[in-house]
Amino acid sequence: MTCLHGRHINPIILAGLDGNNWCIGDYMRRGGYSALKKVLSEKIPPEQIVNELKKSALRGRGGAGFPTGLKWSFMPKSFTGEKYLICNSDEGEPGTFKDRDIMRYNPHSVIEGMAIAAYAMGAKTGYNYVHGEVWDCYERMEVALEEARAAGFVGDNILGSDFSFQLYNHHGYGAYICGEETALLDSLEGKKGMPRFKPPFPASYGLYGKPTTVNNTETLACVPWIVLNGGEKFLSMGRPNSGGTKIFSVCGHVNQPGNYEVPLGTPFAKLLELAGGMRGGKKFKACIPGGSSMPVLPAHIMLATDMDYDSIAKAGSMLGSGGVIIMDETVCMVKALLRLSYFYFEESCGQCTPCREGTGWLYRVVNRIEHGQGKQEDLDLLVNVADNIAGRTICALGDAAALPVKSFITHFREEFEHHIESKQCLVPTYA
Secondary structure (H helix, E strand, C coil), X not given: CCCCCCCCCCCCCCCCCCCCCCCHHHHHHCCCCHHHHHHHHCCCCHHHHHHHHHHHCCECCCCCCCEHHHHHHCCCCXXXXXXXXXXXXXXXXXXXXXXXXXXXXXXXHHHHHHHHHHHHHCCCEEEEEECCCCHHHHXXXXXXXXXXXXCCCCECCHHHCCCCEEEEEEECCCCHHHHCHHHHHHHHCCCCCCCCCCCCCCCCCCHHHCCEEEEEHHHHHHHHHHXXXXXXXXXXXXXXXXXXXEEEEEEECECCCEEEEEECCEEHHHHHHHCCCEHHHCCEEEEEECECCCCCEEHHHHCCCEECHHHHHHHCCCCCCCEEEEEECCCCHHHHHHHHHHHHHHHCCCCCHHHHHHHHHHHHHHHHHHCCCCCCHHXXXXXXXXXXXXXXXXXXXXXHHHHHHHHHHHHCHHHHHHHHHXXXXXXXXXX
């Protein structure tokens, strides 16, 4: 599922891609590796690159939205031992499929971004952790990496400089929890992927106990453009506190599901128009704007909202990873929540009691409502269980399970009540 037919607005990462021009020669004809050449030939100070990232207001595109330049500045400058850079390509959240298309169609942007990031933070080794269920993306990254090595953009003394950077692709095994950065680090070390307590944070104690920075695929792919064009220009493309463009993975009941790169701050109504509008002329009912772990919003709120971090937060949800799940009038919201609750129940690593036990409670209660065995007090029970999960776990998977439950009940309570009272769905027919 992709969108490479030019229906983007001011694209940075997806510009000029047609699905067949992903090789290093194609990338260089589009200006690829010019940023890395500039950094090394002009011997740009690492601090200057970090400051440009800060000016750009580039925020982590994996879901957390943490300022990238600030994150890079946490890496200890005086540390003389090994430091690591990790690209988190473990994209496993339902509704999100942007990173796999970046790796398929613009893999060298990730490699160049990682090389520049490593230079800026003094890292000599990097790993790209690829989600286990997209083997073709891993293979594509392996081919691209060999091309980059052969051309001298990765390895020892890159382009004749004193900067060396060794990069490796690592194929995961499809565990959703490994998208959490510390679980990813444990997986890279050969352990079961389970989140670590923080602090210490990865910048001080990360991979193999060494300073480590973990960035998302899309985040790193933005870096070459920022180095070439400047942080202020990147910022001007978006909104204050939300610089640049963002790739939104639009799926659900739209005519043209796919990835759309638009400036942050683009109205949701415009994004829906780019995706061809509602499928079959059905009425727009609800949207999850940032991947399945974010709160759902009804249509009237979404249509009045812009797609940037602050606007989505003001509307009552979060931008997250940019997975835009669109639902039409035929969707039963109880059944939709049941599907989400089952996912988080299945994907919990089981380390934290509130998540291990609580996700099971949420799934079983929603399941009995869906199958005509619910009670009115179950709605308050669901909210209570969600409240006792959120904020009480080592990582954010507990919150990811709790937030959809509370938002579905808040905005579509009448459907849940109808299920309980009538033992059937309020929506006559649904997909």
